[in-house]
Amino acid sequence: MTGPKTEQTSDQKIEAYTDPAGGWGSARSLVDILTREEIPVTGAAMLMRQNKPDGFMCVSCAWSKPAKPSTFEYCENGAKATAWEQTRKRIGPDFFERHTVTELLTWSDYALEEKGRLTHPLRYDAQRDRYVPVSWEDAFDEIGRELKSFDPNSVVFYASGRASLETSYMYALFARIYGTNNLPDSSNMCHESTSKALPQSIGVSVGTTVLEDFETTDLILFFGQNVGSNAPRMLHPLQDARRRGVPIITFNPLRERGLERFTNPQSPIEMLTKSSTQISTQYHQVKAGGDIAAITGICKALFAADRDAKAQGRPRILDVGFIEEHTHGFAEFEAFCDRQDWAALEVKSGLKREGLEAAAAVYARASAVIGIYGMGLTQHRRGTETVQMLVNLLLLRGQIGRPGAGICPVRGHSNVQGQRTVGIADDPALVPLDKLKELYGFEPPREKGLNTVEACEAILDGTVKAFIGLGGNFVRAVPDTRRMEEAWRRQRLTVQVSTKLNRSHLVHGEVSYILPCLGRIEIDEQASGPQAVSMEDSTSCFHGSKGVASPVSDHVRSEPWIVAQLAKATLPPHAQVDWDGWVGDYAKVRDAIEATYPATFKDFNARLFEPGGVHKPLAARHRKWETPTGKANFVLPPDGLEEDPDMPARGRDVIDLITLRSNDQFNTTVYGYHDRFRGVKGTRDILFMNENDIARLGLADGEIVDVATDASDGFDREVKGLRIVRYDIPEGNCGGYYPELNVLIPLWHHDVQAKVPAAKAIPVRITRSAMQTAPGGA
Template identity: 80%
Template structure:
């Protein structure tokens, strides 16, 4: 973190800033020539699917079908840097624990399987057979209920299916994944409302929509390829109404790097036609305000004999619960809606007015809606808004949760879930001749609780950086060392390898971009995008080392080491030919994966059937449900004690993806060379007696006798709602109490953490904390 500078960025999303950033990382990772050629295969039907976000892949891809962050992800995986046994011999685990996240991953790709040696406090190389033998012995000696099988969202459908089967044959449903930390509120809310756990829109719906509502998702940093359909919609005159606490550049202006005229003239497209800076946790009240305005306008239309505003025919045939919902909206006072949303009545009515004129509307949202104590209710309120005008189950309309990791949605589709009711266990039992566990497994929060109380004894991580991604990280890291066994299947070194169990292994795997050669030849894998389309993917580069192995092979070897032989499960045959895994997936899920092997490379992918798209509602009422929340308080059982407590929103920079930090610049927010910043409203600065550029400490305001603090952040005056502040994930996770989560989904409430901001205490006075 050198040459730190904070100054406003005036450029658009995309444009020359994006091109310059891409050139920098390709050069830094020492792949400028080969990297450019490799990117031409990214997100193409005959190439590999991006290892970054899960945004939909078009049937007719652009010449450069990748974005800035997708290209960074490719460069990050295909770096020429290597973390070899010599590196681990040089550095102890204790030393590496002091390194920043960026420095750990920047050591490059892992090349050999490694085992922790407590005598030297170092990881040392180990033979694959020896590693699996010990892992198998340890797992056989543990209660299956005490073992966790975590999946990060990176693994293919094939690997995920095998991994879920391994866990269930071992004896549990302890299959948490990264969805637990981000979109679990979606997975709980949507089945109750419309009978499916995922969004209903397809990529082609963006071509015929009349309005896009955008809630709590930073498209410019988290899914930039999405800017192309947004730009095309704006060129057709489609309004885009945005609700987001911070003014994010990708939601303001976009210059298409693939449009020579735009690049040469520095022209850009305005993305949002209305931009409402809702306060953290205020979306529930804001959407309720829109619904209230629509219902009032509908009554006026009815009284005046004009056409109705709400879609009466749709509501009568397809929905349940409107009367209770109308009573709820009518009971909400505008003063309360304004106070809780941070928006004026006129702003909410302006948004509602545009919505009332649109024939087909798409409602897009991200973790700004889901990572709250009332995330589930907020998602359901957005569904309520769409149902009022029949915007579920018709072209150009629908609900569109934007997923993060490239196959996190697909993992759920093939069995990665701690909820046994979501998995066809009877079919699996018949198919493989064993009785799977029926008891609910552990989700992410429950895993953390189990580590703290000692009931979790082993953790197998299929990708990811779990201990860095979870809440209450200081407490979790301390407790993590009490595990008997930790195993990480990884491509690069990260903190999860260093905060380890008593016995710890690092198992290096192939990346998705690498050629995966097995007995039957080079293999292809598959994944599911945010719009529920399945895609095939083929590696194009040589493996980083002869000692790395594919994820399916690693999963199969663990299974063979710990499970009794089963004549109905041919682990070796699956690894030899991944098409056999896909045949088994199709046998388990015949409706979703019909002709899987034949269809996996269809341009644009092939879609998973979703009943709600056809206006068939697999809910308890048999209809789409208007669901009434118990109230509009964003955090009812954790009241803010006084005005000195403000809500922290965790953010990602445009130089990172999830816990992976590509660099120390956040171009769109004008930050260069540091991540130790806290974005604050100028009125809060004045009220708290702080100055722009001052160094501060941030502590959680929670009555649980646990000290949670992040020290030494630089205050940055920023356009953020009063009463809110923003800081970077995952560094701010230490401030999230483990119990501070969505009541139904247990998604950590990372977007509204009550904190106190105070002038920094000198390090000597805090004992170096």
């Protein structure tokens, strides 16, 4: 296997987990990580300030912060993120005296981050193959000199999705004054399909629901999002909805525990009685990539039911008044659904007609419906089309712009949506460039910049010479790992603004710096006193956040300060941008954000800590459609339900791989080796397979196999030594862990429109391995 080795613990175990999400398993996991990170008391105290008006917004997922928070307004994974960031463990210069970069390249993702927080700015010393301490002044002097030597369009400014609105605004402005729109971000890897799909359909690029909608909805449709591991706080409104008798219909390839049953760990009665709430009332295990067919089947059933109701003089199933007044393209969409064959829909979705009709029957009776989805819809070759098909389903019954209803994409990084709102975007059409020109007296670049996939392509062909990373672990998160790591080292300059050590620091350019920053949980003291920052959640609400913990080191600096110093070292003096003034008082940055986006951020500073957040104005919530047609659009898949014409013909031995995150993980950060809900402990070298596929390929449960991408582009992509685990997953699909299996994703295997890597349906071949035991590694 390529890359770092995965530690294998001595107590490896594959054993079915029968308990619900939450409950005692969640409580034990919390105690474990607080103890491991050596903060059992201080960590518990910090958690009491998490997602509270006088505290900090969670550094994990972007789920909404309620106006009236509970006593324990955090979840298992949010608590892990806090403990991981506020660990007592440190990585100082002495650590790098003991370990060369070559040695560290063999360490796993977990082992690197587990060593603790970075404490000093560091520069790579090629002669010693080590990172060595450097003064902030010297670091900025050299980085500035290097940046001045490049064509601006040969430099990439990446943002991971955790940086605040204030930092993101400054970072985007720095890049554009420098002269480029090369501002890719983590949304390009996850939810860009949403950003492409929704503007075409309803005229906004984000979801239309707010947290209050969950209190009045009477049906939730759930697609491709593992709530139990990726956004556990959402389980509380889901549980409340179920207690009101609200049906939840789930479409997901794997039966995820959080979508089945939940015990609220904050309820003494539930914990003592071990009672749980059934979450999904229908659970449809759709094939990977089969969601378009599944949704088409539901729509086809609705059309048939509506015609039957009309013929018999009963109330219509479709919202005819809404369709006539507010939509465009209905007749074409009806014709599209009518000409689809049920047998083909069953094959493509992996579901029976009766199941899809059962889902349609419940939907037909509901008045207020929320459609929730995650990367199970977006990370596909046809991700944009799939999101639009879900919108089509909601439009049929007027479920956009109604209380208790709407479209709800669940974002991952805690501020990835907000970064786009304030200018982190490769597409200049998304940014008020004329306003920036007016405010700051420069001519912004007008040509499109590089998104994540395009940046990778440009690194491969040598066009990109330098990479600045505002957080994240880019090298580990992107597809085609082996090819990308080889090309990455050919860059002249790589700079990473980080809290912890990761692989992106070790696969470095000729000149390389690590700039350690404060975490969001830490007190950020500047000239005007302790600072607050702001984020935007998945429901388009802005929230203030205040650090509560002491900084990990006297040598770390805030992200706004680092961005300002980079800008000052690189750009000519700019009288109209007061970098030092902004750093001294972040309220001035928020004033600048309001001046740039006045309609979105009206009275931003005054409303920063408004209970429940400041709602971003969204025209679609009020049934105002900012589309070329002036209406909400039924959008048809360009290729219908035909096979992807750009993919090679496949044999029966080709299976679609779904990359997964474990219960002990957030994005590329691995907290441990216990995927509790899937019953895997002590290893990540796993391939989940349907028992019929195991038998058909002549393999056995527990056998060690090699997995290779089915592609004919001349590049070998293979991972060796995975253990087969028989699992409840659709035939023709298998599952394995991200980011270890990113090596199998070709860079060209992405959403055709949005260029999101298609990590949820990678065609692979599985063969018996020459290895007798899993080696540990990816």
